[in-house]
Amino acid sequence: MIKTRTFKGSTIVVAGLSTLALAVSAHAETLNIVSWGGAYTESQQKAYHAPWAAQNGDEIINIDRSGNALAGLRAQSQAGNVTWDLVDMLPADAMIACAEGLIEPLDHDALLAAAPDGTPPSEDFVDGALGECFVASIVYSNVVAFNTEMFPEDKQPSSIADVFDLENFPGKRTLLRKPINNLEWALVADGVAPEDVYDVLETEEGVERAFAKLDTIKDEVIWWEEGAQPPQLLADKEVAFGSAYNGRIFNAMVNENQPFEIIWDAQVFELDGWVVPTGKLDKVKDYLRFATDTQRLADQAQYISYGPARKSSSDLVSTHAETGIDMMPHMPTFPPNFATAIPKDDEFWADYGDELTQRFDAWLAQ
């Protein structure tokens, strides 16, 4: 206000605006949060959204579009009308979105909460959990599960090779309609050690070998595209085996009492987490800090069997909120489950994904 008269008006306006901005930030907002839907969104709702809303009155709208999140982000950014505030996506997609400038780079130690003992986020999160524009919240796994009622009690499948063994384990299978996971499993079933899978897949012979193995079960496969399909097909006994996200199977087993069992052999695990669309960081940073703190990640593990991406959360994982069963044996990271696990190689898929997808589609169309 020391300035000249002509500036006075605008200074008042600026002052007015900043109080208004303060008022707005204290005021309840609506956050459009994109996620995977189903049991997963439900677990987020219970562990993060509901407590956050109770704490400061924000309204959270769940949008089930993570399956097409990259396309959605591109479209919104092209349209100049970004309506999503926070998106749950895979690290591979996050890498692409980040390189295209669709999402915000994140300064993890400044943005995220430290562990209760003061360990900074950059040390508390597991390896690969913090990308340039990405912060993981869970470790999840792609597994094959089966309906125990489809096989005699004394002859239940137990390894990934059994999924490719039509003679001993007949019946339809449902697999993801993408090369990802299926090629890895085909090779393991064909005798490749889990740690060598991607080296073999980088060679032409390796790819041929994987497709040849898939050929042996091709006629018995129903291909799924939505995460909700495999548990449903297994429950309806339309299929004997189904590849799925481990949390969905857990949910069907525990909450719906379905007679499913997971084959942990050769599980393909990876991370999943948050990205912030460009321009939305200020709006969501408080929420993001809250939703990725140690307690919230541990809370989520009470509802769904995905491992928290923070080391400090692991010790807090206890029992399932509704049934009280011990969660640990259902986690991908539980040592007996983890023995033959394959970490998904994002870089491999970033490079060969286009070509292998086309080859896979051509193979399907034959």
Next chain:
Amino acid sequence: MAVPSYATRGERIWHYVFLGLCGLIFLFLIGPLLIIIPLSFNAEPYFTFSDAMLRLDPAGYSLRWYEDFFTSSAWLNSIKNSFIIGIASTVLATVLGTIAALGLSNRHMPARGAIMALLISPMIVPLIISAAAMFFFFSKIHLAQTYLGVILAHTALGIPFVVITVTATLSSFDTTLIRAAHSLGANPTRTFFKVVLPLVTPGVVSGALFAFITSFDEVVVVLFISGPEQRTMPIQMWSGIREQISPTILAVATMLVILSMLLLTTLELLRRRSERLRGMTPG
């Protein structure tokens, strides 16, 4: 189509075989639409007739899927969107299309054939192509993911129907009636409202109905250019069918079949009215 008296025995047999065949084809046409109506009252979450339904046991039937529909905010919201977009695009398409049809039916209209072909092209170009093209272009001009964008897109798709029905009505329009009105002392305005409009209205209304149903039933373009706020009923159905078809979709389908029956009846009444007005005998 009676069998003529001179028909041989073989021909008579063929005649009845032919009628039987036609009956089967009609069954193929209409059966699927009728079969979902009872299925939508299934008490069980299945897509087929349960034993209780076949026994006509009342316990096998229920309104739960209709209840599901009317208590779901997602479904109700999608209906609201469908009506907003449908009505707005119908009004636009009808106004633009009718005015253009007046010009097109003028026999001095230059390049009539080429213009007509252009106006009808949205009906011929596959929807997926229109959808992709509109997605690219509307994104650039910031119309994607807005109500206005979806409305404009649906207007474009509805226009051919309005143009076709209104020009058809106008081409069978007897222009001597206008001269008669003039010679009887009516001024042009009066002639338009008292003579032209009543005769053209049925064509305009049926064109509008076509435009509305086109928008109301359209999935592909909305799938590409809409955002989460413009979720229409067909989109809601589409994602339901792709994931796991619950019988709620059958309840929606049943209501839509009834809606199309109503629309069809309206059109038929309009057709009769317009024939009567022109002094033709109704069929």
Next chain:
Amino acid sequence: MSESPTAPLTTADGVPLKTSLRRAVRRSKLKAFLLVSPLLLFLVIAFVMPIFDMLWRSVDNPEVSSTLPRTVSALEGWDRESLPGEPAFAALVEDLRDGQAARNLGLLSSRLNYEKSGMRSAISRTGRRARNLEPPYREALIELNETWGELDTWKLIQREASPYTLSYYLAAVDRQLTPDGEIVKVPEHLEIHATLFWRTFWMSGVITLMTLLLGYPIAFLLANLPLRYSNLLMILVLLPFWTSLLVRTTTWIAILQSQGVLNDMMVAIGVIADEARWQMIHNKLGTIIAMTHILLPFMILPLYSVMKTIPPSYMRAARSLGGRPFLSFRRVYFPLTIPGIAAGGILVFILSIGYYITPALVGGQSGRFITNYIAYHMQTSLNWGLAAAIASILLFVVIVFYMVFNRLIGVDKVKLG
């Protein structure tokens, strides 16, 4: 004739009649055109421009020239025999630094990865470390990622430097350019689009034939019944025509799926065993059945309107002249209905090759059309250039058939309902 033959006829106010008429026609033309122009303008903006934008996008190739401008100019005059010299490598490092800072390497790496697997990680990895690289850049880059030591990489960059490309069209017909610019077929295991184009055409042909087989008798019946019956039966044709496409597709799922009405019925009456239910959906059969049902009215209506104009007396005449029934039908009636068959056939075929929803929902893997791939590249693979190229090819085919249709029948003769 008292007037001289050369004196023009005039109107009451003395203007020559010819001029006056011409003026009137011109005014009438202008009026007609003004009436049409708002709609024309609207369609140009909402429909024609988007289509042209899509055509443009199918050849647009801005990624390399805009993101790697220095590299492109450093490659001018390169001999293409051996790796380019240090200046090209230095230019690449500089371009990648800028690209990394502006965060626009994503589209470039996707674009080049379509042509050569491995480019995505080469670019993104190099981009992240470009800031810390030290000259000589040639050694540094090759050490960082061996892709930069391949001749083909540099040939690719040079080739894609052009602001326009035919690569998308080539990919849409399963062809590709070799690093030296020759057009070759892609390896057999990558062939997909040509297969799908071909499948779309033959399946649409089958569907058209099916609608003709089922539609012809119905149109014949409707055209020859007394009006009060035929009007009633016409409703049975029009009702499906007016019913939502999604509804009709849903009902076929309910009927044909393995736990569906038809299989249940056949199991109940013992035609098939419970374990041996027929797979009638999520394959070609499902697509053909559902689409035949959906497109049948489009065949019946044009056939009906043609048959309606054939006087029944023709057949009677043929009969009375001694023709046997089938012979008279084949020689007299059938040829008269050919315009209707042509109209209905072209209409059904055009609609069929552009269908997306029904094949996507009931086609499973084997019953998908090329349209499903347009959607796939639009929404999942995000290769928009390829989607635009496939769509443009399909559009071209449709336009050819549309023009044939227009020549034969005339679009303004299309009747609705």
